[in-house]
Amino acid sequence: MNAGQIVEIIYQDKSEKITQRKIEILGIRAGRIRATCLTTGAPRVFLVASVLSWQPVVEKRHA
Numbered sequence: 001m002n003a004g005q006i007v008e009i010i011y012q013d014k015s016e017k018i019t020q021r022k023i024e025i026l027g028i029r030a031g032r033i034r035a036t037c038l039t040t041g042a043p044r045v046f047l048v049a050s051v052l053s054w055q056p057v058v059e060k061r062h063a
Contacts (some may be wrong), residue, residue, distance in 0.1 A: 002025065002028075003025055003027050004024070004025065005025050006023070006024050006025075006038070007022070007054050007055065007056055008020065008021070008022050008056075008057055008059060009021060009022075009046070009051050009054045010024060010051070010052045010054070011050055011051055012050050012052055013025070013054055014026040021037055021038070021039055022037075022039065022055060023046070029042065030044050030046065031048045031049060032046070032047060033045065033046040033051070039060060
């Protein structure tokens with residue numbers, strides 16, 4: 001994961017709720033990911049240790 005990259009994550013929050021979301025990474029530092037949630041447009045901070053899985057989002061190009 002790198003700054004500027006759009007990824008899809010599966011994340012477990014403090015209350016152990018698991019969510020799946022697409023985010024745009026703004027920065028990663030000290031075990032935290034600063035990002036914009038692309039579903040809500042809201043800024044969020046995610047703990048790296050709570051990301052269960054992630055994959056880059058590949059944009060489909062139309063001819």
